[in-house]
Amino acid sequence: MTDLTRMWAEQQDVDDELAVFGSRVYRPDPDLLYLDGNSLGMLPIATRDRLRRLVDEEWGRDLVRGWQHWESLPVDVGDRIGSLIGAAPGQVIACDSVSVNLYKLAVAALEAQPGRKVLVTDSGNFPSDRYVLQGAAERRKGQLRLVPTDPFAGINPDSVSTYLADDVAMVAFSHVDYRSAAINDVVTLTEQAHQAGALVLWDLAHSIGSVPIDLDSIGVDFAVGCTYKYLNAGPGSPAFLYVRRDLQERLANPIQGWWSAADPFDMDAPYTPANGIGRWQTGSPPILGLVAADEGAALLAEAGMVRLRAKSMRLTEYLIMLSDSWLVPLGFGVASTREPELRGGHVVLAHDEAYRISRVAAAAGVVGDARPPNLLRLAPAPLTTSFTDVWEAMVRLRDLVASGAHLTVPAERDRVT
Numbered sequence: 471m472t473d474l475t476r477m478w479a480e481q482q483d484v485d486d487e488l489a490v491f492g493s494r495v496y497r498p499d500p501d502l503l504y505l506d507g508n509s510l511g512m513l514p515i516a517t518r519d520r521l522r523r524l525v526d527e528e529w530g531r532d533l534v535r536g537w538q539h540w541e542s543l544p545v546d547v548g549d550r551i552g553s554l555i556g557a558a559p560g561q562v563i564a565c566d567s568v569s570v571n572l573y574k575l576a577v578a579a580l581e582a583q584p585g586r587k588v589l590v591t592d593s594g595n596f597p598s599d600r601y602v603l604q605g606a607a608e609r610r611k612g613q614l615r616l617v618p619t620d621p622f623a624g625i626n627p628d629s630v631s632t633y634l635a636d637d638v639a640m641v642a643f644s645h646v647d648y649r650s651a652a653i654n655d656v657v658t659l660t661e662q663a664h665q666a667g668a669l670v671l672w673d674l675a676h677s678i679g680s681v682p683i684d685l686d687s688i689g690v691d692f693a694v695g696c697t698y699k700y701l702n703a704g705p706g707s708p709a710f711l712y713v714r715r716d717l718q719e720r721l722a723n724p725i726q727g728w729w730s731a732a733d734p735f736d737m738d739a740p741y742t743p744a745n746g747i748g749r750w751q752t753g754s755p756p757i758l759g760l761v762a763a764d765e766g767a768a769l770l771a772e773a774g775m776v777r778l779r780a781k782s783m784r785l786t787e788y789l790i791m792l793s794d795s796w797l798v799p800l801g802f803g804v805a806s807t808r809e810p811e812l813r814g815g816h817v818v819l820a821h822d823e824a825y826r827i828s829r830v831a832a833a834a835g836v837v838g839d840a841r842p843p844n845l846l847r848l849a850p851a852p853l854t855t856s857f858t859d860v861w862e863a864m865v866r867l868r869d870l871v872a873s874g875a876h877l878t879v880p881a882e883r884d885r886v887t
């Protein structure tokens with residue numbers, strides 16, 4: 471039986487097969503309780519060491535000759551990422567940002583189906599997804615249709631069907647809601663869009679490395695996601711995109727950069743797109759970020775997605791149990807779903823003073839993040855968070871709020887939250 475003692479948490483860590491991974495990330499501040507791995511994952515020691523070698527021995531010494539072995543990294547790292555999301559080799563490439571990848575795929579989907587001018591997403595989707603899709607549709611004289619969604623409940627397939635007609639080129643949703651962690655029903659929603667003749671894109675930003683998915687077996691057309699969250703690849707690391715194999719050559723990348731060409735170094739040739747997933751790159755790949763993504767993906771593969779997901783469900787359940795006992799009496803509510811199978815890797819709590827609480831908590835070594843209007847997001851990333859970390863973080867939060875310490879923080883927001 472779960473109980474509220476530190477001893478219970480320590481025992482879970484003793485029994486945890488994944489606990490060893492906690493010591494494989496850089497921890498310059500042993501007192502820090504980091505619950506924001508879904509915004510920027512921690513730095514694996516292997517990644518730091520490999521980046522040092524890359525800087526000294528490859529960039530510094532090999533200089534331009536390094537491209538001989540760097541050139542294939544976007545595809546190689548893509549394959550490694552693909553193995554975490556159920557994609558057979560040759561369908562994932564690591565490149566650009568999620569926003570740019572979304573744009574390329576949305577425009578490609580619109581152009582390939584001239585009779586279909588509409589893109590569909592839900593009102594709760596991440597801002598960049600809504601903005602990019604809207605811009606892509608309007609520039610092509612189409613429109614973005616928003617399915618009204620309660621982000622805490624997730625997307626209701628019944629409410630989507632009325633938005634699907636024979637004018638829809640592509641439907642794009644997030645697998646895991648960035649605010650509430652609600653897991654959307656990928657199988658049903660994909661099937662529904664396909665029945666309407668539309669292509670389907672899934673944004674895996676908050677699921678890769680956290681919630682398993684099998685893109686190939688579900689029959690998803692496109693996916694995008696980033697590597698700096700649960701993949702721990704660091705600030706500015708590249709995103710990835712998935713294009714199902716049989717679609718790769720039927721569609722055109724609207725940004726015809728040289729790296730999307732059949733032979734980037736045949737500089738006199740007119741543009742001929744590469745065959746295969748390479749067609750979806752644009753310009754020079756970011757090698758430092760790619761190498762970090764490679765290490766991050768290797769670490770997750772070693773831990774195993776099934777084990778990570780099992781631990782993640784237990785950590786978030788534990789966090790909710792402690793919230794019910796200690797934080798709800800202080801004015802918090804649990805805003806994420808209480809069904810572990812329907813909840814991704816983080817938990818969102820509601821409190822009128824969420825922003826000030828997140829600031830005062832960060833100053834006390836508990837780093838989560840606030841999301842407007844009143845949400846506190848806490849992500850116990852299963853690779854790097856122990857049960858004792860969750861216990862200690864919740865004790866600190868409880869004591870801070872009980873003492874009113876947050877009321878001394880100015881209420882104006884910082885630009886980056």
Ligand SMILES: *Cc1c(COP(=O)(O)O)cnc(C)c1O
Binds near residue numbers: 596598648673696709
């Ligand atoms: C983090 C996140 C992004 C990030 O997009 P970038 O363009 O890579 O900065 C996009 N979509 C979702 C759902 C996210 O959570």
